[in-house]
Structure formats: structure tokens, C-alpha cells
Amino acid sequence: MGRGELALALCLLLVVVYGDDQILTLPGIGPLNFNQYAGYIDVNPSTGRNLFYWFTESQSNPASSPVVLWLNGGPGCSSLGGLFEELGPFAPQDNSTLVKNPYSWNTVANVIFLESPSGVGFSYSVDRSDYQVGDARTANDTYNFLLQFFQLYPQFSKNPFWVTGESYGGHYVPTLAQRILLGNQQNTQKINFQGFLVGNPWTDSDLDNYGAVFDWWSHALISDQTFKGLVDSCNFHMDPLQYGSDTCDQWMNVANAEMGNIDIYDIYADVCLSSNTKYQFLKYLASSDSVFSSFAKARLNMEPCEDDWLTAYLNQASVKAAIHANPSVTWVGCSDIIDYNNSDVLASMIPVYQWLLQQDITIAVYSGDIDAIVPTPGTRLWINKLNLTISDPWRPWIGSSGQVGGYTIGYKGLTFLTIRGAGHLVPGTQPQRALDFFTRLLFNKPL
Numbered sequence: 001m002g003r004g005e006l007a008l009a010l011c012l013l014l015v016v017v018y019g020d021d022q023i024l025t026l027p028g029i030g031p032l033n034f035n036q037y038a039g040y041i042d043v044n045p046s047t048g049r050n051l052f053y054w055f056t057e058s059q060s061n062p063a064s065s066p067v068v069l070w071l072n073g074g075p076g077c078s079s080l081g082g083l084f085e086e087l088g089p090f091a092p093q094d095n096s097t098l099v100k101n102p103y104s105w106n107t108v109a110n111v112i113f114l115e116s117p118s119g120v121g122f123s124y125s126v127d128r129s130d131y132q133v134g135d136a137r138t139a140n141d142t143y144n145f146l147l148q149f150f151q152l153y154p155q156f157s158k159n160p161f162w163v164t165g166e167s168y169g170g171h172y173v174p175t176l177a178q179r180i181l182l183g184n185q186q187n188t189q190k191i192n193f194q195g196f197l198v199g200n201p202w203t204d205s206d207l208d209n210y211g212a213v214f215d216w217w218s219h220a221l222i223s224d225q226t227f228k229g230l231v232d233s234c235n236f237h238m239d240p241l242q243y244g245s246d247t248c249d250q251w252m253n254v255a256n257a258e259m260g261n262i263d264i265y266d267i268y269a270d271v272c273l274s275s276n277t278k279y280q281f282l283k284y285l286a287s288s289d290s291v292f293s294s295f296a297k298a299r300l301n302m303e304p305c306e307d308d309w310l311t312a313y314l315n316q317a318s319v320k321a322a323i324h325a326n327p328s329v330t331w332v333g334c335s336d337i338i339d340y341n342n343s344d345v346l347a348s349m350i351p352v353y354q355w356l357l358q359q360d361i362t363i364a365v366y367s368g369d370i371d372a373i374v375p376t377p378g379t380r381l382w383i384n385k386l387n388l389t390i391s392d393p394w395r396p397w398i399g400s401s402g403q404v405g406g407y408t409i410g411y412k413g414l415t416f417l418t419i420r421g422a423g424h425l426v427p428g429t430q431p432q433r434a435l436d437f438f439t440r441l442l443f444n445k446p447l
Helices: 002-019 081-086 135-152 169-186 205-218 224-234 246-259 282-286 293-297 307-312 317-322 342-347 350-355 375-386 429-443
Strands: 034-046 049-056 067-071 091-092 096-098 110-115 161-166 193-199 361-369 391-398 406-411 414-419
Touching: 002 034, 002 049, 034 135, 034 361, 049 081, 049 135, 067 135, 067 169, 081 091, 081 110, 091 307, 110 135, 135 169, 135 342, 161 169, 161 361, 169 350, 205 224, 205 246, 205 375, 307 317, 307 361, 361 375, 361 429, 375 414, 406 429, 414 429
Parallel strands: 067 110, 067 161, 161 193, 193 361, 361 414
Antiparallel strands: 034 049, 049 110, 091 096, 391 406, 406 414
């Protein structure tokens, strides 16, 4: 076989390997200027643990652009929410059509949206016992997914690789980073891992919970008396505020009444009064034994209406066929079938950060400053607990619009920044500012 014939055979092999996952047409939108792929990778053939991914190539230069993995939180929420409602190339409308997002992160990077763990979104397992899961297996499954992904798409295996995520991504992202680095030490197949970006990350229950209550008080959502009552009576090492006493529950009910009809994920945004979709985090809290239960129940119908539009769009038979999703799986934004290890939810990630800070990677933590579920004060508290040396003092950073995009401080080994006017879902609430900081951090440009 000559060189030309060999090259042709290799090209045909690649088409066979991953060509079936290419999305040729997507209902609700016209032609796009980039390739995209979606489908399953089985990370555990013995139990049929299939993780669903959606891969959007860069609109710039795919061959040289970084590859970025995006993980939504929950635990148990779909990263397709991030694709369609935050940083992806299109967003849903109320008539099952899509509109293009000019601030998509795939304008500068190749982005993988992974539904993890199994049981989330379109991801599924033949063995339903797989839906009992925790941080270690989630990280290991995602690592195995990445090894297979780069075998399926070898043309991207040398590109710089980053991990990004938000919310319970505060656990997913650093534990995956650690797994990749350990895997690179142990395996012949290496991942060209550069670092990670994580937003409004659930990291340390004691500090994040106290930070939430402090944030409510500092944003004038609750009274001085209620703040003191919560601090004096609640146990903060819970998920996210377990009953510390009957008094704690009483003060939470007072806080709920004082805050009124607002979106806890974006306190200055109007709520969708007609929506039926439920936030999984609030849904989870409402069914749990926590002082947030009454608080959560009062807010289950207050997320943006876009959630409803996305659920309707993704469950169309034509859409499932186009993206090669299992037609028997009903997509929901956040899973109600996974049983996530609660001790992992409560575990502090500070020891993992202490290990990661000894490695040669870039670490950035960002925070939307009007989120009230995992808000900025708690994040600053756990970063301060790392006792890092300041390398770049606190200052504003300027967005591409010329306005202050937020504030930043540089430490040895870690950058922290806020995004002004952003809620919990930073790229969804401040898309231009999110693309600004993402691009600068990814390409090592100053904020």
C-alpha cells in the first residue's frame, strides 16, 4: 500500500470511528460555521455506563484552539444546561427554535459538554446500581471518558486541555484535575492538561454556608436580627444548612419571608412566574431534612422560563435523533434518579487544592457577585484559608466594553476574580464579561 492509499485509509477509518457522532443538521437552527458531534462513550462496559457528550469545535481555528471540558453541578445537573443557557453557541426559544449566542465560548475554544455522572441528562447505565455514586467514581469515569475521547478525536490530543465548571463543579473540577495529573504520572497516554476555571464553587460546607447567610445580610435581603439568629442557631457543616435546632428552622422561615419572591441564584433578576420546571438544587433541598426545605419549596417555580423551553426542545424525537441520544431516555435538567454520596457533598475540597497548588497548572476561581446560593463571601473565606501569598493586589478588571467587569486578586498559584452583576450561572447572566475573562485566562493574557 502506497502512502496516498494509507492516508486515504486512515481518513476513512476516522470517518467510521467518529463520523457517526457528527451532527449533520440540528432542528430549529440553520447552517452553522463549525462542526459538532454528540453521542455516547461507555466508561464501564461491565455495567454499560454510558456518558453522553456534545462537542462543539472552535469557530476560530479548531486545529490549534484549546480543548475545554465543561461540567455543570448539582450534583446531578446536566451540562447541556450550560450549553444551551450559558456558554454554548445557541440558546432555546419558546417555539422550539434556537438563536445563536455571539458570546459562546466556542468562538475561541473547542468545547466538550459532558453529562456526568451516569443517570444525568441523556447519560445512562444498564445497571441502575451505577446511580449510587460519589466524587471519586465521578472523577474516574470522567477521566476514562477523556482517554477515550482523545482516542476518538486524536487530532485534538495535543491541543492544550482545560477543565471548567460551576456550582458542584467545585467538587467535580478539582477532583478531576487531580485524577488527570495522577493519570499522567501513571499512564502512557497523556492529557495535555493546563489547568482549570471554576465558578461559584461549592467547596467547603462550613464556609460556603456561613458565606451565604452573610451574603443575604450584606445585600439587605434579611434583617440584622435574622442574620444573628441564623448564625447563633444553625450548624453550618450541613447540606447546605441542616437542621441544627428548631430555632434554626424558625430563623430560616423568617429569612424566607423577609427575602420574598426572588431568584436565589440571581437576586436582582426578575423571576419567571409561569414556569413549571424545577431547579434540581432547590428540588433536592425541598425534599431533604434541612432548614432550606421551606425556603426551597417556596422557590421551586422561580427559575427562568428558558428551562422549560430547553426541556421541550431536547425531548423532541427529531432532536434526539439528530444528536444520537438514546430515544428511550427522557431528558431533564437535573436528575432525580442518582443517589449522590452525602459525605462527599459535605467534604472540604481545601486539601485537594493544597495538593493541586503544588502542581504546575493554572487555577482560576471566579464568582458572580449577585449569586446567593454559593456566593462570593464563602469563596473568599475558603481561599483565605489556603494562606497563599498575594502576587497581584486587589483591583478592578476592565471588560471589552470598557466597563469594570469585576474585581480580581492574584495569589501564588491561584487567581480569584468576581464578575460584576453576574448570578450563579455566570456565562448565562453576564455572557460578554464571561467570554472576556475566559479568553484572557485561557490564553494567558492579563485581566
